[in-house]
Amino acid sequence: MLCIKNGTVIDGISDVPYKADILIDKGKIIHIGENMGNAADEVIDATDKWVLPGLVDSHCHLREPGFEYKEDIGSGTRSAAAGGFTSVACMANTNPVVDNAAMVNYIKSIARAKGVVKVYPVAAVTKGLEGQELTEMGELKEAGAVALSDDGRPIMNSQLMRLALQYAKGMGMLIISHCEDLSLVGDGVMNDGYMSTVLGLKGITRAAEEVMVARDIILAEVLDAPIHIAHVSTRGSVELIRQAKRRGVKVTCETAPHYFCATDEWVDGYNTNAKVNPPLRTSDDVEAVKQGLKDGTIDIIATDHAPHHRDDKEVEYSLAANGISGFETAFSLAYTHLVETGILSIQELVQKMSKRPAEILNIDAGTIQVGKPADVIVVDLHRTYTVDVSKFYSKGKNSPFNGCTLKGKVIHTIVDGKVVMKNEKVII
Ligand SMILES: [Zn+2]
Ligand SMILES: [Zn+2]
Missing domain, CATH: 2.30.40.10 (Urease, subunit C, domain 1)
Known part of the structure; x- marks a missing residue:
């Protein structure tokens, strides 16, 4: 005992x-x-x-199989434990992609053998994340996938997204949408604005995110299906979700600590550790994200833990990989920037990092109760x-918060x- x-x-x-x-x-x-x-x-x-309920992360990348030089399930879950996460949902963009029941079972078996915290696989919406053909959602659910997402890539075809939402609703599964219109992103590499002009880097318009948030809300509303919007980063996205919730659309969403703690000014000096997708935005967006957290528009805080090897980051800015190694700073960033500043109470932070993410993923976690x-x-x-990234348990030392x-x-x-x-x- x-x-x-x-x-x-x-x-x-x-x-x-x-x-x-x-x-x-x-x-x-x-x-x-x-x-x-x-x-x-x-x-x-x-x-x-x-004493708090273990944190629950609805969105991380553990990189295994296929990218073990960036992270593996052993190192990733040790990093999660160090950050206070006891349950994590890992995205499907591994190699091979988690788009069939055998791969879901494979992730679960590696997690049982090497995992330090509980690992819940998120499976792909489309085969190979190619946005062409839907996966067998029933089999994925039966194998133990907690949600479906092509995270890392958007589903550009709206008809396919409509069908995916319809089938997922029938199966009682949640789709987590990475909102990005690739035709608007073009070859942009950071937020489009003053800083991209100063740095001479190609910008990504905020519309690339907001157009897809709007589309997904409309599809979910028409079908009366649930949808979860990943990594909300702009004022416009927060407002679209706020209005949708008022209308009763079954939309939930997350943001990540870097969207309320950092801005595109952090890219100054061509800092590749501040390169992330969606890109860091402006201080006005940071304020809107904080307001969204405060008024409940933004349901939860996820890490989008995206570890990379130094070879993927120590290159020219425009060529660097997107992502931040997030497990080991998430709680402290949220506490420092949201609770110490009076935006959320510590109880509200527990809701956003433990209880609500467990509810959204429908897993038995997120509270301290007898019998649980x-x-x-x-x-x-x-x-x-x-923060000292050299002490991270994660293989990914890529953090702008060092x-x-x-x-x-x-x-x-x-x-x-x-x-x-x-x-x-x-x-x-
Ligand atoms: Zn994403
Ligand atoms: Zn992600």
């Missing part, structure tokens, strides 16, 4: 935090109350610390530290009752 003692608990259910001990046995939370340390053979002292899986993290909200001073650090991570990170060290 494991006891987490003397912490302040935010369970994802109650409105107010409370002091309690949490007793864990056989992977489950068996009791929440006072003075329970005596019953346990292992005790974690959480005095002056906060013991996925728990202990965080120190007083702790200030400087050297930033942040507040709020994950100290212990417990997955199914097993301590996988103790005193900031991943121990398995």
